[in-house]
Amino acid sequence: MSVELFLLPFLTGLGLAILLPVLGCYLRLRDEWLAALAYSHVAAAGALGALLAGIPPGLGGLGAAALAGAGRRLFARRLSGGAGDALLLLGGWAGAILLAANAPMAERLGHALFDGQLYFAGSEQLWPVAIGGIVALLVLRALAPRLLLARVYPDLFRLRGLPAWPIQAGFDLLAALCLALATMSLGVMGAFALVFIPPWLAFRRAANWRSGLRWAVAISLVAYVVAFALALWLDQPFGPVLAVLLVLAGLLVA
Amino acid sequence: MSLLLRTEQLVAGWQQPATQQLDLTVAAGEIVGLTGPNGVGKSTLLAAFAGRAKVFSGRIEQAAGLRVALQTQDVPPVVGLPLSGRELLALTGAAAVGLPAWLADRLDIRLDKLSGGQRHYLTLWAILQAPADLVLLDEPTNNLDVAGVAHLTEHLRDRAAAGAGLLVVSHDTAFVDAVCDRVIALGGNDVG
Numbered sequence: 044m045s046v047e048l049f050l051l052p053f054l055t056g057l058g059l060a061i062l063l064p065v066l067g068c069y070l071r072l073r074d075e076w077l078a079a080l081a082y083s084h085v086a087a088a089g090a091l092g093a094l095l096a097g098i099p100p101g102l103g104g105l106g107a108a109a110l111a112g113a114g115r116r117l118f119a120r121r122l123s124g125g126a127g128d129a130l131l132l133l134g135g136w137a138g139a140i141l142l143a144a145n146a147p148m149a150e151r152l153g154h155a156l157f158d159g160q161l162y163f164a165g166s167e168q169l170w171p172v173a174i175g176g177i178v179a180l181l182v183l184r185a186l187a188p189r190l191l192l193a194r195v196y197p198d199l200f201r202l203r204g205l206p207a208w209p210i211q212a213g214f215d216l217l218a219a220l221c222l223a224l225a226t227m228s229l230g231v232m233g234a235f236a237l238v239f240i241p242p243w244l245a246f247r248r249a250a251n252w253r254s255g256l257r258w259a260v261a262i263s264l265v266a267y268v269v270a271f272a273l274a275l276w277l278d279q280p281f282g283p284v285l286a287v288l289l290v291l292a293g294l295l296v297a
Numbered sequence: 298m299s300l301l302l303r304t305e306q307l308v309a310g311w312q313q314p315a316t317q318q319l320d321l322t323v324a325a326g327e328i329v330g331l332t333g334p335n336g337v338g339k340s341t342l343l344a345a346f347a348g349r350a351k352v353f354s355g356r357i358e359q360a361a362g363l364r365v366a367l368q369t370q371d372v373p374p375v376v377g378l379p380l381s382g383r384e385l386l387a388l389t390g391a392a393a394v395g396l397p398a399w400l401a402d403r404l405d406i407r408l409d410k411l412s413g414g415q416r417h418y419l420t421l422w423a424i425l426q427a428p429a430d431l432v433l434l435d436e437p438t439n440n441l442d443v444a445g446v447a448h449l450t451e452h453l454r455d456r457a458a459a460g461a462g463l464l465v466v467s468h469d470t471a472f473v474d475a476v477c478d479r480v481i482a483l484g485g486n487d488v489g
Contacts, residue, residue, distance in 0.1 A: 250381065251379055
């Protein structure tokens with residue numbers, strides 16, 4: 044086993060294992076964790092559609108997820124109670140499966156996107172994750188007080204005349220792009236596992252918001268490193284191994 | 298005393314008018330009470346002052362650059378959220394100085410681990426102490442025990458003495474009588 048061979052995949056996943064739980068904390072704060080799963084499915088469908096159109100799949104995934112993130116707010120009033128996210132999820136899933144089933148060249152990529160293809164990640168995945176991850180974390184840090192205030196005291200947020208778009212359309216777009224980036228490497232469910240379970244566990248135990256963020260990242264990193272090593276050792280796909288570990292951790296704590 | 302808020306024959310509501318006509322003024326340093334039976338539109342009026350409910354007729358005038366803080370009867374959604382009292386106060390810019398002793402030493406505990414009364418007082422305090430010229434309070438004594446009401450009464454006076462105007466909606470007549478400089482009783486005919 045060559046260390047160099049697995050260094051880039053490991054670093055790519057490591058970046059996502061830091062970014063996704065932080066993003067997940069804010070999605071959970073807003074009761075929008077289902078949106079993460081929806082964005083991943085839409086990104087998968089976009090990547091497959093792009094492949095058939097002769098466009099790089101990564102760009103297609105990012106583009107489709109960005110459209111979903113930006114457009115989600117337009118239908119927020121009519122599709123309340125999570126209905127919008129459920130429709131996005133089902134639409135993305137159906138589109139991805141149909142594209143993969145009817146185009147032989149898309150079938151392999153479809154499997155990779157749903158199962159995860161972290162071990163094939165190279166510098167073309169690592170750099171977008173590294174740069175995009177740092178930018179996303181900085182943006183989240185800047186938005187954090189407003190995201191929290193808008194959730195806990197929506198009236199005070201409005202009375203202070205603070206612009207709503209950065210924490211609505213801006214946050215949706217950011218979340219969609221992060222999930223699309225993650226889906227290209229970790230797969231749909233691997234990305235969702237990191238965005239959902241560490242924040243869920245951290246929210247149960249943490250004494251305050253800052254420690255919640257730290258707990259979420261710590262749980263995510265431990266699960267990621269163990270899953271990476273275990274999947275290699277047992278010659279298993281990474282995404283399901285990560286999900287199993289996090290589910291077990293969740294059951295243990297719950 | 299400078300005038301912060303003034304209404305003339307104001308009728309407010311949501312899809313349809315829900316209040317009777319109201320003439321009202323609140324000046325800096327003044328505490329005005331708003332009382333009346335259920336359904337008369339007290340909370341709707343506060344929502345209209347905060348720009349949330351619709352004005353059907355009449356007018357609302359606010360001092361230029363007025364900073365308004367509004368406490369509603371909705372409980373902030375903090376259950377299940379790892380948010381400490383200290384972080385809550387930092388969010389609104391409220392100071393912890395002046396908190397009662399039974400809360401001051403519990404600021405580092407997450408809000409959903411506090412008792413209902415403690416959580417209510419802290420979420421109320423975060424609004425009361427937020428930087429604002431006019432503070433609108435909707436049933437602030439809900440869930441408070443005698444010590445909490447006494448501390449709130451004292452603090453509202455201090456807040457007014459520091460120059461803020463306060464408009465208090467409450468069913469608690471003893472509290473309103475004790476704390477308010479003027480009380481406006483809304484009529485009992487429900488138009489909503």
